[in-house]
Amino acid sequence: MSANGSQSNRAHTLTLQVENRLGVLARIAGLISAKGYNIDSLSVAETLDPTVSQITMVVHGTESAIEQTVKQLNRLVDVIKVIDLTDEDHVEREMVLIRVNAEPANRAEALRIADIFRAKVVDVTPRAYVFEVTGDQGKIEAFIELLRPLGIQEVVRTGTVAIARGSKAVTRREARAARRGGEAKAAAERDERAADEVSVLPS
Amino acid sequence: MKLTGSEIFMKSLQAEGVTTAFGHPGGVILHAYDVMLDYPMQHILCRHEQAAAHAAEGYYKASGRTGTCIVTSGPGATNTVTGLTDAFMDSMSVVCFTGQVPTAVMGCDAFQEADMVGTVRSCTKHNVLVQKAEEMPRIIKEAYYVSRSGRPGPVQVDLPKDIMMGRAEFTGYPESVRLRGYNPSIHGHPGQIRKAAELIANARRPFIYGGGGIVHSDGSAEFTELVNLIKAPTTLTLMALGSLDTSHPLWVGMPGMHGTVTANMGMIHCDVLIAVGPRFDDRVTGKLSEFGKNCKIIHIDIDPTSIRKNVHVDVPIVGDVRLVLRELNKELRKIKRDWAQDQAEWYGQIADWQAAHPLRYDQRPDGAIKPQHAIEHIYRITQEMDPIIATGVGQHQMWAGQYYRGRHPRRWITSGGLGTMGFGFPAAMGAQAAFPDKLVINIDGDGCFQMTCQELVTCVQYNLPVKTFLMNNRYLGMVRQWQELFYKGRYSAVDLSVQPDFVKLADAYGAAGLRVERPAELPAAIEKAIATPGPVVVDIVTEREENCFPMIPAGAAIKDIIDAGQPVSDALFQGWR
Numbered sequence: 001m002s003a004n005g006s007q008s009n010r011a012h013t014l015t016l017q018v019e020n021r022l023g024v025l026a027r028i029a030g031l032i033s034a035k036g037y038n039i040d041s042l043s044v045a046e047t048l049d050p051t052v053s054q055i056t057m058v059v060h061g062t063e064s065a066i067e068q069t070v071k072q073l074n075r076l077v078d079v080i081k082v083i084d085l086t087d088e089d090h091v092e093r094e095m096v097l098i099r100v101n102a103e104p105a106n107r108a109e110a111l112r113i114a115d116i117f118r119a120k121v122v123d124v125t126p127r128a129y130v131f132e133v134t135g136d137q138g139k140i141e142a143f144i145e146l147l148r149p150l151g152i153q154e155v156v157r158t159g160t161v162a163i164a165r166g167s168k169a170v171t172r173r174e175a176r177a178a179r180r181g182g183e184a185k186a187a188a189e190r191d192e193r194a195a196d197e198v199s200v201l202p203s
Numbered sequence: 204m205k206l207t208g209s210e211i212f213m214k215s216l217q218a219e220g221v222t223t224a225f226g227h228p229g230g231v232i233l234h235a236y237d238v239m240l241d242y243p244m245q246h247i248l249c250r251h252e253q254a255a256a257h258a259a260e261g262y263y264k265a266s267g268r269t270g271t272c273i274v275t276s277g278p279g280a281t282n283t284v285t286g287l288t289d290a291f292m293d294s295m296s297v298v299c300f301t302g303q304v305p306t307a308v309m310g311c312d313a314f315q316e317a318d319m320v321g322t323v324r325s326c327t328k329h330n331v332l333v334q335k336a337e338e339m340p341r342i343i344k345e346a347y348y349v350s351r352s353g354r355p356g357p358v359q360v361d362l363p364k365d366i367m368m369g370r371a372e373f374t375g376y377p378e379s380v381r382l383r384g385y386n387p388s389i390h391g392h393p394g395q396i397r398k399a400a401e402l403i404a405n406a407r408r409p410f411i412y413g414g415g416g417i418v419h420s421d422g423s424a425e426f427t428e429l430v431n432l433i434k435a436p437t438t439l440t441l442m443a444l445g446s447l448d449t450s451h452p453l454w455v456g457m458p459g460m461h462g463t464v465t466a467n468m469g470m471i472h473c474d475v476l477i478a479v480g481p482r483f484d485d486r487v488t489g490k491l492s493e494f495g496k497n498c499k500i501i502h503i504d505i506d507p508t509s510i511r512k513n514v515h516v517d518v519p520i521v522g523d524v525r526l527v528l529r530e531l532n533k534e535l536r537k538i539k540r541d542w543a544q545d546q547a548e549w550y551g552q553i554a555d556w557q558a559a560h561p562l563r564y565d566q567r568p569d570g571a572i573k574p575q576h577a578i579e580h581i582y583r584i585t586q587e588m589d590p591i592i593a594t595g596v597g598q599h600q601m602w603a604g605q606y607y608r609g610r611h612p613r614r615w616i617t618s619g620g621l622g623t624m625g626f627g628f629p630a631a632m633g634a635q636a637a638f639p640d641k642l643v644i645n646i647d648g649d650g651c652f653q654m655t656c657q658e659l660v661t662c663v664q665y666n667l668p669v670k671t672f673l674m675n676n677r678y679l680g681m682v683r684q685w686q687e688l689f690y691k692g693r694y695s696a697v698d699l700s701v702q703p704d705f706v707k708l709a710d711a712y713g714a715a716g717l718r719v720e721r722p723a724e725l726p727a728a729i730e731k732a733i734a735t736p737g738p739v740v741v742d743i744v745t746e747r748e749e750n751c752f753p754m755i756p757a758g759a760a761i762k763d764i765i766d767a768g769q770p771v772s773d774a775l776f777q778g779w780r
Contacts, residue, residue, distance in 0.1 A: 019384060022332060023320055030325050064511070071508040077329040077349055080384040 007062035011040060012086045013162045014070065016055040019078040020046060028055065028079070031072055037061060041094075041159030052080065056161045085162050092162045095134045097122070098144065101151035102129045110150055117143045128153060204374075208336035208367040209238040212300075215343040217242060218376035221271050223262065223636050225255040229275025230315055231364040232302030247636055247665055250657040252279050254629035256286020257655070260295040261633030264616045265591050267421065269351050270295070270633060275302040277315030281322065285623060287357045288326040292620025293442060294419055296355035298346050299323075305365040306334070320361050328356030333363065336371035348380040353387030354506040355419055387505060391522030391530060399501045399518045400534035402475055408549040409435035410473030412458065412487075415442030415619070416480020416504060422525030423447070423612040426479060429528055432535050434542040436553050438466035440481050441604050444615040449608035455553065456562070459487040460755050461601040464560035464771060465553060467753070467761045471497070472552065478502040480524040483513040484620070493760035503527050560753070560766050562605050571746040572722050574599060574674040578606040578646060580725045581672055585733065589614065590642040593631035595651025596622045598680035598751045603646045625654025628671060632658055635667040642670070642733065649675040649699055652740075659712035662738040670732050671740045673705060676747045684750050709740035718742045 018024045025044060032039055040058040047054045061069065066084060073082045085092075100110055102124070114121065114131050117139065123130035133143055137160065144155065206214070212235055216224070223245045228236040239246060249255040252274045259270025274280055280301035290297045304313040320332045329349045331342050342360060350358040403409055417426045417439075423446045430437050430453055438458045439446055447454055456463030458470055470476065470487075476498045481487065483502075488494040495514050502509075502516040503524055510519040520527055543550075564575040578599075592607055593616040594600040600617055609615045616634055618626035631645035652673055662669050674680075677700040686694050709716030715735050719728045719742070732739045753766040764771050 022334075023324065023330075026321065027324055034325055068508060068512060075506070075508055077382060077385045 007064060009060055009062055010086075011058050011060050012066045012084055013090070013092060013160060014055075014057045014059065014066075014073070015083045015085055015162055015164075016057065016073060016079055017047065017081040018053050018055060019080065020051050020053040021078060024053070024076075024078045025055070027076055028057075028073065031076070032057075032059060032069070035065070035069065037065075037069075041157075043159040043161050056159070058160050083164070085164060089165045090162050091165060092136045092160050093134050094137060094140055094160050095132065095158045096140050096143075097156045098131045098133070098147060099123075099128050099153040099155075100131065100147050101153065102127060106150045110147065113143070113146045119143065204372070205370045206373045207234070207238070207370055208333075208339060208362070209235040211336055211339045211371065211373050212343070212362065212367065213238050213242045213244070214373065215340045215376050216244060216271070218340075219343060219347050221269075223247065224271040224273050225249050225258040225262070225633060225636075226273035227252050227255060227275065227279055229277075229279045229302065231304055232273065232275040232279075232300075232362070232367075234364065234367045235273070235300075235302075235362070245636075246273070247632075247661065249629070249632075249661055251655070252282035253285050253625070254632070254655050254658045254661070256283040256297065256299060257289065257623070257626050257629035258633030258636065258658075259297045259299070260286065260290050260293075260626075261593060261616050261630030262637045263296045263355075263633075264418075264630070265613055265634035266637040267613065268637070269347055270297045272297060272299040274299070275315070276304055276319070277317045279315075280319045281317055284323060284326065285621075287323050287359065289618050289621040289623045289626060290357040291326045291328065293618065294355045294415060295357065296351040297357040298343075298350050299357060299359045301359060301361050302367075303332070303361045303363040306363045307365065309363065319359065323359050326357070327359050328354075330359035330361070332361040333366050336366050336369055339366075339371075340373070340376045344377045345380050345382060349382070349385060353385075353389075354416075354504075354509075388507075388521050389505065389523040389526055391503065391520040391527035393530065395518060395520045396527065396530045397534060399477075399503075399520060399531060400538065402499055402501060402518060403433055403477065403535060404538045404540065406435075406473075406475035407545065408472065408474045408552075409433060409546070410469045410476055410498075411435045411437040412470065412476055412478045412481055413437065413439045413443045413446055414479065414481025415440065416524040417443050417446040418612050420480065420505070420524040420526075421612070422480075422523075422528055425525050425528035425532060427451075428532050429477075429479070429535070432532060432542070434546065435477065436465075436469050436549070438462070438469060440484070440487060440619070441617060442619045443480070444604060445609035445612045448610045450610070455557070457604050459484075460489075460757070461605070461751050461753065462487075463562060463605075464753050464764060464766050465556040467755065467764055468556050469553065470494075471761045473498050476500045478504075478516075479528070480504055482506075482509045485513070488513060488761075489755050489763075490758060490760040493762065503531075560771065563767070564749070566722060568722060570722070572719065572725065572743060573749055574676070574743075574745045575602050575606050575749075576722060577672065577674060577719075577725060577743050577745065578602050581644065581646065581729055582607045584726065584729045585642060585644065586610065588642045588733075590644050591616065591631070591634045591638065593617065593627045593634060593643070593645045595627035595645075595647045596624045597648050597651065597682075598676075598684065598749075599646055599648040599651075599674040600627075601681075601751045602674070607646065624651045627651060628655045628669070629658050631669045631671070632662055632667050635662070635669050636665070639667070643668075645669055645671040647671055647673050648680060649673055649677060649702060649705075650679045652705075653699075653702070656708065659709060659714050659738060659740070663713040666737065668737050668739070671738070672729075672732070673740065673742050674745050675702075675705070675742050676745050676749070677702060678747060680749075681751070683748070687748070687750070688754075689756065705740055705742040709738075714738040714740060716740045716742065718744065720744045
């Protein structure tokens with residue numbers, strides 16, 4: 001049986017901790033492109049530890065292809081940790097800046113929509129507003145759809161950033177590795193998972 | 204103590220224990236070559252940087268010590284790309300130092316500038332640009348550690364000219380490596396090893412499929428013990444030849460596209476496949492949807508990305524082959540079972556396949572030399588001399604895999620994954636540099652040899668007495684075979700009948716040349732080549748259109764194997780297909 005059998009192709013949110021060094025992002029991007037995949041979104045920045053960068057990456061692929069990709073990313077010397085958050089309890093956010101037409105007839109409508117989505121006005125001219133809004137992908141798409149009839153001039157998105165819920169991030173990945181590969185020390189990780197607090201805030 | 208970057212470089216190599224490097228100097232690396240004169244390291248001046256990279260591979264494969272390669276920027280560095288890619292595909296431990304233009308002009312299209320860190324990123328295990336001379340000892344230590352540990356692979360280190368010429372504080376070579384993102388797991392999981400042992404204990408038709416990981420982990424003794432413990436028929440991939448003595452009664456030959464019918468049949472008819480350090484390459488599995496349908500698969504590999512990459516695996520074990528086998532053998536020793544008795548029916552099936560489809564060819568005493576016959580003769584005459592065999596890529600390589608029955612690990616050097624024509628001769632040269640007193644044989648084709656034969660003069664200069672046996676069919680033989688079988692015999696760009704006189708060529712380089720045209724002349728010529736000091740080229744003029752069989756056509760399933768030009772009879776699949 002082929003390992004790459006027919007499986008659904010869906011978006012996976014990967015979060016990586018990498019050495020904050022020259023060429024690391026290029027190596028990661030090269031690995032993904034060498035497999036013939038496109039990166040849907042990418043966000044990179046330094047963490048609390050200035051020698052470590054955090055990358056959030058959204059990639060489409062089948063379960064087995066993504067599992068293979070995660071393993072290959074882990075194999076890179078400068079990659080410290082890779083977590084596939086897709087099936088974990090996690091929070092995803094994206095920030096968007098949108099310039100919409102603000103003709104006298106629809107200025108009030110634009111502000112009403114912005115208010116519903118808790119968007120901020122960050123720039124205003126007699127003919128346009130620039131809104132800033134954060135949210136998960138569903139909210140962003142809905143906001144854009146509602147503004148579309150008013151005339152959107154420009155949309156700039158940061159790409160998704162994501163974080164696991166709960167008090168610790170590391171244990172989740174190891175628990176997952178244990179379930180998937182059967183290779184990690186499952187018992188130790190079960191204990192850690194039990195100790196992990198369960199988060200109750202709604203997304 | 205303040206030293207120049209080049210001094211720090213040489214001190215680091217010395218501390219790392221590098222005694223031999225293969226390379227070629229040029230503009231921006233001159234400062235390092237100047238300092239090199241004050242250090243005892245042997246530098247072998249290859250005539251082309253591609254050969255330097257292949258020589259470093261051969262040096263590693265034969266000795267187990269990381270091969271070192273030093274070249275200049277731009278064209279010097281880009282010439283190593285084929286060698287680095289070859290090393291990446293075949294898990295060869297090579298560290299390649301490339302010169303780079305000064306940091307101030309990087310990115311400005313300076314003379315002989317190439318973005319090498321960018322260029323070889325996808326064909327190296329790791330690569331680094333040195334930005335401060337102070338960091339060089341740590342970077343070199345890490346380069347050698349990363350290259351040889353875990354699944355071995357090539358590492359490139361880019362050395363800008365200003366870093367090499369500038370002065371920096373040298374505080375010694377680090378003793379240990381700390382890389383938080385790199386920590387290969389070498390010990391297999393005990394639970395998984397027990398599961399594997401249980402599966403093997405209940406197998407009726409076990410089959411062992413050994414791969415290159417056995418060689419890289421130096422696990423041949425443990426592997427042989429596994430074979431002897433469970434008495435399962437065993438095949439070894441092209442990369443693993445020599446890991447089990449071919450005189451072993453359970454050895455059934457090489458698997459894959461040009462493997463034996465028995466090895467291939469074993470792969471698809473077994474009930475438990477024990478994969479020890481292979482990577483389920485498409486040249487072995489054939490059509491993936493038809494592979495491993497009726498068996499459970501145990502896969503031991505140090506690289507987690509190799510596992511379940513191509514085929515479904517029931518019991519994956521991530522770890523170093525040697526260490527995992529030690530534990531697995533311990534578990535298997537506890538099992539009370541008459542292994543041979545329980546496999547009687549399986550042995551019967553194996554014997555039927557072996558009887559119906561042995562490796563064979565038809566040599567007429569007065570006819571042209573069959574390449575298989577020539578290789579068998581080389582084997583008969585040299586087998587007791589424990590030679591190192593290197594090959595090029597193509598028909599002669601497959602025949603060498605079939606007929607040169609290697610008996611020890613690290614005695615077989617070939618380009619498997621990348622299939623790099625021209626690999627054999629420089630790789631043999633590298634192996635000879637590691638073992639100056641050993642017999643090193645390059646079994647090559649006339650097409651391959653013409654790609655890297657300029658290294659004959661390197662062999663003469665450094666007294667590296669590689670013996671090259673050319674299977675000269677005046678064709679790009681494997682391509683011609685494919686054109687004959689799959690392109691209606693329309694030969695396109697494969698005729699090499701216009702070629703140099705290889706005897707005169709050897710002579711021109713200061714090496715010895717011999718030509719053999721009749722089968723009867725073979726033994727004497729082989730003996731003479733081995734007895735002649737220095738590098739020798741034996742031009743063996745062979746049958747032009749001999750085909751390499753058995754053969755599984757590309758993309759076909761193993762069951763579609765062709766032997767001696769005919770499909771394998773359905774009768775042999777009865778009860779199994």
